[in-house]
Amino acid sequence: MSERSLKFAIIGHECKRQLLQPHVERMVSYLEAHDSTAVIEPEDLSDTDYIISLGGDGTFLKAAGRVGKRQIPIIGVNMGRLGFLADVLPSEIEQTLEKVFNHDYYIENHTVIQLFSDGQPLQNNPFALNDIAVLKRDSASMISIRTYINGDFLVNYQADGLIVATPTGSTAYSLSNGGPIIVPQSGSLCITPVAPHSLNIRPIVINDTSEIVLEVESRSHNFLAAIDGRSEKMAEGTRLTIRKAPYVVKIVKQKNQRYFSTLHEKLMWGADTRQ
Structure with a gap:
């Protein structure tokens, strides 16, 4: 558990609100159960501890633009296809948030x-x-x-x-x-x-x-x-x-993630694409 209540801002793809709604509800319920606050698409990012980008890499870029110089770490949940920036799967949301509460992650500066x-x-x-x-x-x-x-x-x-x-x-x-x-x-x-x-x-x-x-x-x-x-x-x-x-953009990364493994997987290096 965290030492204090954390504030999370959830930023999603505007055109996919209906698709994202179940995942947003899951995150809000999980965060509230852990005595933390979730704010959806806030205008003001003051006192925000983490940003959750819910979408693809385009949504992540939007979130990074909103954060700007504030140095708020961003958690990218991939609701798209490729997802180099947004690399947390929807099924890993609770697991990733648990690691955030337990400080079991690292920050990658971009x-x-x-x-x-x-x-x-x-x-x-x-x-x-x-x-x-x-x-x-x-x-x-x-x-x-x-x-x-x-x-x-x-x-x-x-x-x-x-x-x-x-x-x-x-x-x-x-x-x-x-x-x-x-x-x-x-x-x-x-x-x-x-x-x-x-x-x-x-x-x-x-x-x-x-x-x-x-x-x-x-x-x-x-x-x-x-x-x-x-x-x-x-x-x-x-x-x-x-x-x-x-300034840099701070991205939350799980400790078991490795850049070259991600490249291998996302770009399908070595995959046989013959029909």
């Missing part, structure tokens, strides 16, 4: 990156746990992305877009575009082009203390900046800067 526009933070949540991407808006033309690392010119990408991914995001959009899988806490970021014009252009892994500057040109004179999938229209000539954020 790097966050931040987007600045012409040297100023964006107004609408400029922080990303997975990735920040610049993408073309029209279907015909590539965009030109002049890229600098710590002030040094890297390359002028001619591509449909460019992804800057954290280790957490290396198994998401970046991976689908041929980027490498990066182990959490490796201190790295990956720059992955989207459909580059030149076959010689490949993803590159850099230190996460690096400052990345992007200058984008487009025939349509604008482009998209996507921050964990949240897109903003940007004007051509806008100078973008990406840096590591001054």
Whole structure:
């Protein structure tokens, strides 16, 4: 049992409330039986000890965005399919909460990156746990992305877009575009082009203390900046800067979980998919 009453905030997928309701009721009943408080979709996260993300990795990203700098640990319950971030099965909810009460878990710190526009933070949540991407808006033309690392010119990408991914995001959009899988806490970021014009252009892994500057040109004179999938229209000539954020996202992990075992299972490495 915990030494004091704990407060849990439950954040779920808005479109799946009916599907999630039985699991929410289970959690609320369990927490109340353990003298703890459960608040569903609270506006205010003050005094919250833990966040429970109930959904897939998209819901987890939403929860991480809500937490921001507050450093509240997040428990991800996977109601989706793949679930790299949300890795607790619905059948493991009570078991996982019991381990939280008994302090039988560990916290995994995940790097966050931040987007600045012409040297100023964006107004609408400029922080990303997975990735920040610049993408073309029209279907015909590539965009030109002049890229600098710590002030040094890297390359002028001619591509449909460019992804800057954290280790957490290396198994998401970046991976689908041929980027490498990066182990959490490796201190790295990956720059992955989207459909580059030149076959010689490949993803590159850099230190996460690096400052990345992007200058984008487009025939349509604008482009998209996507921050964990949240897109903003940007004007051509806008100078973008990406840096590591001054905080991390804390994820609750069970002690028997291992990253490479999770990779093996989620990506079905070694599985015979022949019919």
